[in-house]
Amino acid sequence: MADHSATPLLDMIRLPRDLRQLPPESLRQVADELRRETVDAVSVTGGHLGAGLGVIELTVALHYVFDTPHDKLIWDVGHQAYPHKIVTGRRDRIRTLRQGGGLSGFTRRAESEYDAFGAAHASTSISAGLGMAVARDLAGEDYNVVCVIGDGAMSAGMAYEAMNNAGAMKKRLIVILNDNDMSIAPPVGAMSAYLARRISGRTYSRMRNLWERIAERLPRRTAKTIHRAYEHSLGFVTGGTLFEELGFEYVGPIDGHNLDHLLPVLQNVKKYERGPVLVHVVTQKGKGYPPAEASHDKYHGVVKFDVATGTQAKSKAVAPSYTKVFGESLVKEAKKDKKIVAVTAAMPSGTGLDLFAREFPDRFFDVGIAEQHAVTFAAGLAAEGSKPFTAIYSTFLQRGYDQVVHDVAIQKLPVRFAIDRAGLVGADGPTHAGSFDVAYLACLPDFVVMAAADEAELMHMVATAAAIDDRPSAFRYPRGDGLGVPMSEEGKPLEIGRGRVLREGSSVALLSFGARLGECLKAGDELAAQGVACTVADARFAKPLDNDLVLRLARGHELLVTIEEGSVGGFGSHVLDLLASAGVLDKGLKIRSLVLPDRFIEQDTPVKMYSSAGLDARGIVAAVQKALGRKGESRPSGQIA
Numbered sequence: 036m037a038d039h040s041a042t043p044l045l046d047m048i049r050l051p052r053d054l055r056q057l058p059p060e061s062l063r064q065v066a067d068e069l070r071r072e073t074v075d076a077v078s079v080t081g082g083h084l085g086a087g088l089g090v091i092e093l094t095v096a097l098h099y100v101f102d103t104p105h106d107k108l109i110w111d112v113g114h115q116a117y118p119h120k121i122v123t124g125r126r127d128r129i130r131t132l133r134q135g136g137g138l139s140g141f142t143r144r145a146e147s148e149y150d151a152f153g154a155a156h157a158s159t160s161i162s163a164g165l166g167m168a169v170a171r172d173l174a175g176e177d178y179n180v181v182c183v184i185g186d187g188a189m190s191a192g193m194a195y196e197a198m199n200n201a202g203a204m205k206k207r208l209i210v211i212l213n214d215n216d217m218s219i220a221p222p223v224g225a226m227s228a229y230l231a232r233r234i235s236g237r238t239y240s241r242m243r244n245l246w247e248r249i250a251e252r253l254p255r256r257t258a259k260t261i262h263r264a265y266e267h268s269l270g271f272v273t274g275g276t277l278f279e280e281l282g283f284e285y286v287g288p289i290d291g292h293n294l295d296h297l298l299p300v301l302q303n304v305k306k307y308e309r310g311p312v313l314v315h316v317v318t319q320k321g322k323g324y325p326p327a328e329a330s331h332d333k334y335h336g337v338v339k340f341d342v343a344t345g346t347q348a349k350s351k352a353v354a355p356s357y358t359k360v361f362g363e364s365l366v367k368e369a370k371k372d373k374k375i376v377a378v379t380a381a382m383p384s385g386t387g388l389d390l391f392a393r394e395f396p397d398r399f400f401d402v403g404i405a406e407q408h409a410v411t412f413a414a415g416l417a418a419e420g421s422k423p424f425t426a427i428y429s430t431f432l433q434r435g436y437d438q439v440v441h442d443v444a445i446q447k448l449p450v451r452f453a454i455d456r457a458g459l460v461g462a463d464g465p466t467h468a469g470s471f472d473v474a475y476l477a478c479l480p481d482f483v484v485m486a487a488a489d490e491a492e493l494m495h496m497v498a499t500a501a502a503i504d505d506r507p508s509a510f511r512y513p514r515g516d517g518l519g520v521p522m523s524e525e526g527k528p529l530e531i532g533r534g535r536v537l538r539e540g541s542s543v544a545l546l547s548f549g550a551r552l553g554e555c556l557k558a559g560d561e562l563a564a565q566g567v568a569c570t571v572a573d574a575r576f577a578k579p580l581d582n583d584l585v586l587r588l589a590r591g592h593e594l595l596v597t598i599e600e601g602s603v604g605g606f607g608s609h610v611l612d613l614l615a616s617a618g619v620l621d622k623g624l625k626i627r628s629l630v631l632p633d634r635f636i637e638q639d640t641p642v643k644m645y646s647s648a649g650l651d652a653r654g655i656v657a658a659v660q661k662a663l664g665r666k667g668e669s670r671p672s673g674q675i676a
Contacts, residue, residue: 045069050124051098051149059099062294066095070323072126073118074342080132081338081462082140083114085327086185089215089291089318093183094118096297097211100305101179107151107167111160111184113141114336115213116150123149133462135639141466155466156431157404158191160184161210165197168206179305185213185318187381190403195281201311202282208311209304210283213291215320278313287315292322354517360490361453361512362387364497365424366394367525372501374422378402380409386426386455406431410438410450417448422501426453429469429511436475443507444479450507451500452476457486457511458550458600459631459645464638469511470631473548473605476509477578483508483531484578486549486599486606490517492575498526513550513600515641532579540568543659544588548574548599548606554645555598557652562659577606585610586617594625594662598655600645603630627662629655 044061045068048054054065070091077084095118097108103123110116120138121129125147131137139146141155152163160182168180184194189212201208278285286304289296297316304312320335321327326345340347355363369375369391376398383389383401392399402409406427413423427435432454443450457469477484483503487493487510496510537552538559545555552573559569572588574581574597589595597607607628614620629650636644645651649658 043068045072045121045126048122049126051103051122054095054098054122057099059294059298062095062099062298066092066294067323069095069118069121072121072129074324076121076129076132077117077337078340078342079130080134080137081336081340082117082133083335084324084337085321085335086112086115086215087117088324088327089320089322090115090183090213091118091323092292092294092297093211093213093316093318094122096294096301097181097183098122100298100301101181104148104151106179106181107164108149109152109154109160109164109167109180109182110142110150111154111182111188112157113139113143113154115183115185116142119149120147123147133464133638135637135643137638139464139638140462141464153466155463156434157188158184158193160188161194161197161201161208164208164210165201165204165206168201168208169204172206179207179209181209181211183211183213185211185215187404190381191405192407198278198281198283198311198313205282205310207308209307210311210313212287212313212315213318214288214315215318278315282311284310284312285315286312288317289315291316291318350516352516354490354519356387356516357487357490357493357512357514358385358387358455359390360387360493360517360522361426361455361497362390364494364526365453366391368497368501369395369398372422374420375501376400376416376421376423378409378413378416378423378425380404380406380427380431382426382428382431385428386453388426406435407438410435411442413450414438414442414446414448417443417450418446422449422451422504424451424453424497424500426455428456428467429454429472430456430467432472433475439476439507440479444482447481447506449504451503452507452509453497453500454509454511456514458513459636459641459648460514461641461644462638465635468636469513469600470602472509472511473577473599473601474603474608477605477609479507481506482578483576485510485529485576486574487512488547488550488552488573488575489520491520491522492573493517494522494526495529496526499528499531502528503531511549518553529575532576532581534572534574534576534581534584536570536572536584538569538571540570540592542568542592543594543596543663544570544572544592545655545659546572546574546585546588546595546597546610548577548597549601551598551600551645551650554650554652554655558655558659561652561656567659567663574606577609580609580613582613585613586619589614589619589624589626592624594627594659596627596629596655596659596662598629598650600650601631603628603633605630625662627658629658 044065073087125138128138133140142150143153144150164180164182286300289300304314338347377388377391378400379386379388380402381404383392402412409425413425416423454472460467476482485496487496493512500508500510547555555571559571562569597610599606607630631648
C-alpha cells in the first residue's frame with residue numbers, strides 16, 4: 036500500500052481528465068487511495084464490495100488510457116463500478132450509495148455521462164457495446180467502445196451470442212474479461228504479461244495480417260492445416276482459442292492488479308482497427324482488504340461493517356427470513372421425497388438453496404448466470420420424472436420467460452418456481468424489484484400461481500408445490516424477515532385455488548394477495564375504529580382463483596379492494612375479469628385494485644417505498660375512504676386499476 040504520509044492524489048482527481056494529468060508512476064498511489072476510499076464508503080452504506088475492490092487498478096488504467104466519456108466505458112452488472120463512480124465526479128456523494136435519493140448501486144445513464152449504459156443484470160455489456168460501435172460507424176464518428184465483463188457474467192449465453200455477432204461483423208470493439216475467480220486462467224506472472232504485451236502489439240498484429248495474406252495464396256488444404264497448427268499453438272500459450280474462434284483477437288491472461296502490465300496492453304489495443312479484441316485480465320475479488328480476500332461470498336454484498344475488523348452489522352430479526360424458511364422447508368420436503376431436486380442460476384445462498392446443497396449435494400444444480408438454461412434444464416428434469424424446484428429472483432426470471440412459456444407451460448411440465456424477492460426490494464432499486472411475475476405467469480394456461488402472506492404460509496406453499504405433479508406452479512415471497520407468526524414443524528399442502536378469511540365485516544372487503552396481508556389487517560383495525568366494518572381475506576392463489584370467495588366478498592360488501600405487491604395486470608386484473616364475467620359489476624359494487632404505480636420506484640427502504648406506492652396500511656385506508664366518499668388524510672397512493 037502507498038505511504039499514508041504522501042500527498043493524497045485522490046483529492047486532486049474530480050474527473051478522469053485530472054487523472055490523465057498524472058505521470059504513470061503516480062497511478063499506484065491513486066489505486067491504493069481509491070481502494071481505501073471504496074472500503075470506507077461501503078462500510079457506511081453497505082452494498083457490493085468484493086467485485087469493486089478487484090477492479091481498482093483496472094478502473095484507474097481504463098480511465099487513464101481511454102478518453103472517457105468520449106470513449107464509451109460499459110461496466111457489466113454494474114456492482115463493480117463503485118470505484119468508477121468515485122473517479123467520475125461522484126466522490127462527494129459516494130456515501131449516499133443505495134440510499135433514498137442517493138447514488139444507484141449500479142451504473143445508470145441518468146446519473147452520469149460516464150455511465151454509458153445502465154446495468155444491474157449480468158451479461159448485457161457486449162451486446163450494448165456492439166450496438167454502440169455499429170451506431171458510431173453509421174454516424175461516421177470515431178471513439179472506442181470498451182466493455183468490462185466478469186464476476187460470473189461470462190457464464191450467460193447472451194455474452195456468447197453477442198461475441199459471435201461481434202466477431203462476424205468485425206466491428207472495432209474492446210472487451211475486457213475480468214476473470215476474478217481463476218475459473219479460466221492459470222496463475223499469471225511475468226511471462227504471461229510479456230506474451231500479452233507482444234500479442235497486443237503492432238508487430239504481432241502485422242505478422243498476423245501478413246500470414247493471412249499469404250494464406251490466401253496457398254492451396255486451401257495447406258492453408259487450413261497451417262492455420263490449425265497456428266491456432267493450437269496460440270491457444271496453448273494463451274488459452275484464447277475459444278475467443279479466436281468467435282472472431283476476436285485474444286490478449287492475455289494478464290495480472291489485473293499490475294499497472295505496469297495493464298497500461299501498455301490497453302494502450303496497444305486502443306490502436307486496434309481491424310475488429311474486436313478481448314483482453315483477458317485476472318483479478319482477485321476483494322483485493323487489498325483482507326476480510327474480503329478471505330471470504331469472497333460473504334463480502335460480495337455486505338451490510339454496514341467495521342473497517343478495522345470487517346465485522347458486519349447484524350440485524351435484530353424477530354423472525355427468520357423468507358429465504359431461510361424456503362430453504363429449510365424444501366430440505367424437509369426433499370427428505371420425504373427423493374425425486375425432489377433444486378436448481379438455481381448462480382444464487383445458491385441468495386435463494387436459500389445453499390442449505391439444500393449441503394444436505395443433498397447430488398440433487399442440487401447451480402447452472403451459473405443462465406436463467407434461460409435453468410428453466411429448460413428444469414423442464415428436462417421434470418419430463419423424466421424428477422421434481423425440480425427452480426429458485427430464481429422474480430426480476431431474473433424475466434430473462435427466462437420464453438422458456439417458461441415454450442418449454443414448461445405448453446408442455447404442462449410440473450416445474451416448480453420459487454420466486455424470491457417478490458415486490459419492492461429496497462436499496463437495489465427498480466432493477467431488482469419483483470414487480471411483474473404475477474402478470475406474466477398468471478396469464479399462462481394451467482399454471483398455479485401462489486403468494487405467501489407470511490413465513491408459515493410459505494412453508495405450506497413449498498409443500499403444496501411438492502404435491503403438484505400435473506402442471507407447473509410458482510410461489511412468490513418477499514425479501515427480508517418474516518412476521519414472527521407461529522410455525523408448524525412441517526408444511527401441509529393447501530387446497531388448490533382456495534383462499535382464507537381472517538376477519539369478518541359487513542361493509543368493506545380487503546382481499547390481499549401476498550405479503551401485504553399484515554398491512555391489510557392494520558388497515559382493518561384503523562377502519563374499524565372509524566366505524567367501517569372490514570372483512571380481511573388472503574387469496575393465496577392468483578391462479579386458479581378462488582371464485583367462490585371472490586364472488587361472496589363482492590356480493591356481501593359495499594366495497595371490494597384487492598391489494599398486491601405487483602403491477603397492473605396481475606391478481607387484481609383476474610378478479611376484475613371474474614366479476615365482469617359474472618355480472619357483479621352491473622349491480623353497483625364498488626371495486627378498487629391497489630397495485631404498484633405505473634412507474635419505477637426509486638431505491639429507498641422498503642417501508643418508504645411501499646408508503647410511496649400507497650400499499651401500506653395508511654395508503655389502504657386512504658383508498659377505502661376515497662372510494663366510500665369520506666374525507667380522510669390526503670396522501671399519494673399507488674395506482675388504482
